[in-house]
Amino acid sequence: MRRVRLLLVLWGLGSFAGPALAGPDPLDLARRIDQRVGATLKANKVAAAPRADDAEFLRRVYLDVTGRIPPASEVYEFLADADPDKRRKVIDKLLASNGYVNNFAATWRVALVPPSSNQQAAFLANQVDAWLREKLREDVPYDVLARDLITLPIGAAPAGQPVRQQSFNARAFYQANEFRPENLASSVSRVFLGVKMECAQCHNHPFAHWTREQFWQQAAFFARIQPQEQNGMVFNGTERDQGSDIAIPGKDRKVSTHFLDGDAVAVPAGDNPRDVFAKWLTAKDNPFFARATANRMWTHFFGTGLVDPVDEMFDDNYPPSHPELLDEMGKAFVESGFDLKFLVRAICNSETYQRTSASTAPGQDDPTLFAKMNLKGMTAEQLFDSLCQATGFRDGQRNVVGQQIVIAGQGTPRAEFLAKFGNAVGKKTETETTILQALAMMNGRFMADVTSVERSRTLAAVVEAPYLSTKERLQTLFVTVLGREMRAEEEAKLMAYVENGGPAKDPNKALADVFWVLLNSSEFSLNH
Numbered sequence: 001m002r003r004v005r006l007l008l009v010l011w012g013l014g015s016f017a018g019p020a021l022a023g024p025d026p027l028d029l030a031r032r033i034d035q036r037v038g039a040t041l042k043a044n045k046v047a048a049a050p051r052a053d054d055a056e057f058l059r060r061v062y063l064d065v066t067g068r069i070p071p072a073s074e075v076y077e078f079l080a081d082a083d084p085d086k087r088r089k090v091i092d093k094l095l096a097s098n099g100y101v102n103n104f105a106a107t108w109r110v111a112l113v114p115p116s117s118n119q120q121a122a123f124l125a126n127q128v129d130a131w132l133r134e135k136l137r138e139d140v141p142y143d144v145l146a147r148d149l150i151t152l153p154i155g156a157a158p159a160g161q162p163v164r165q166q167s168f169n170a171r172a173f174y175q176a177n178e179f180r181p182e183n184l185a186s187s188v189s190r191v192f193l194g195v196k197m198e199c200a201q202c203h204n205h206p207f208a209h210w211t212r213e214q215f216w217q218q219a220a221f222f223a224r225i226q227p228q229e230q231n232g233m234v235f236n237g238t239e240r241d242q243g244s245d246i247a248i249p250g251k252d253r254k255v256s257t258h259f260l261d262g263d264a265v266a267v268p269a270g271d272n273p274r275d276v277f278a279k280w281l282t283a284k285d286n287p288f289f290a291r292a293t294a295n296r297m298w299t300h301f302f303g304t305g306l307v308d309p310v311d312e313m314f315d316d317n318y319p320p321s322h323p324e325l326l327d328e329m330g331k332a333f334v335e336s337g338f339d340l341k342f343l344v345r346a347i348c349n350s351e352t353y354q355r356t357s358a359s360t361a362p363g364q365d366d367p368t369l370f371a372k373m374n375l376k377g378m379t380a381e382q383l384f385d386s387l388c389q390a391t392g393f394r395d396g397q398r399n400v401v402g403q404q405i406v407i408a409g410q411g412t413p414r415a416e417f418l419a420k421f422g423n424a425v426g427k428k429t430e431t432e433t434t435i436l437q438a439l440a441m442m443n444g445r446f447m448a449d450v451t452s453v454e455r456s457r458t459l460a461a462v463v464e465a466p467y468l469s470t471k472e473r474l475q476t477l478f479v480t481v482l483g484r485e486m487r488a489e490e491e492a493k494l495m496a497y498v499e500n501g502g503p504a505k506d507p508n509k510a511l512a513d514v515f516w517v518l519l520n521s522s523e524f525s526l527n528h
Contacts, residue, residue, distance in 0.1 A: 066099025127172035179237025194292030194313030392457025
């Protein structure tokens, strides 16, 4: 076993910096999460599932925080560690990694610029991704991140001053929304307020919480921004230096700026309405911003929000499952200085998050009770990156270059894989794959390459290591792919299969068969 661990150190992650903790104690919020969820379980007479074992927890937290499965070396190290505080420590370590930055930049980028098959939209999304990575790497508080995006100058830079790359990347958010006030208002409301208002853009819906007039009152904060069109395409925008009202299409009147809580806003002379809106949005007493953010983060880790869907936060048709908990999390988020890592630490250190996904008692399958961990489909990106981690495939089209990630265009293994999974960058895969997805996993060109002895770095290393026994080779594959050791019943079947050489009577090809089966298992493709 020692030799196996030594072999797999080569596949490990780089070193991590230590965490910088400040503000309220996230472990205190973790305890309050467990108290609130526990009280609901007691009221519903549902028993909580037991704690996940170390292997299940480590794989889950790696996927949720860094977007990929843990390397085998980290699995061996974690399983062997007797420190009772090791789970908290690994959470802190992952939060200090580049994996956290890249994964959550992708998460927020998908919220800000939803996936699209349009090549221009994909290019703009990558620019927003770069801007988000810079903000997350610098640990910029979330209220500052939101303000910086909403108040970004739209006009040209002053004479003699170049446009900073960060501002250029953030500007892609405005271009993705075609510099149209109504699009910007919809996107900002959905992401930062947890409110989907676009259904009220054209008419009052009988079941919608928001009116058409409220929608355009929100859009009025962005009314100075005007798109510049060329041949029917919007490539740029300008901003007027005055005005804070907007015409409702088809109506012979205009509306002025109103906050979502109903208060009219008189924008002071010389001020930009977007500055006024951003100040209201990120105020500590805003009833929307902190709770919406806490709910989005909860949804990321549990697959189901305290309010679900995440953009129906204030619709009576979607009441929160744990209203007191949502309020407490929003308040604690404000007290932390709008620190996203504070919420991650609190959630991941809770007993609620660390429960097994296996059902152990009646009633646990209700996803809104959080009696056990809900099964979650990976995003297409998580699945591809986890395949790269497990097989040793070097994705030359997505490399960390300094502090930037270069993502190539069409025709790359990544692009082809994501296209087969619905072209849904950032979208969760379903727990049951489509026929095309299943075929891609079973016999697609990429999978054929990464599961062959000749091309898979992982498989080649396992096969060619002369000092490993058959059991150790199989154990290595299980830890590398599934993040856990073989069970006794698996060992009994697979040892005989490999030693007999499988159908080809070749032990190396039999190992490749086992590798392929593990990668195609639901245990690999789901986060549980």
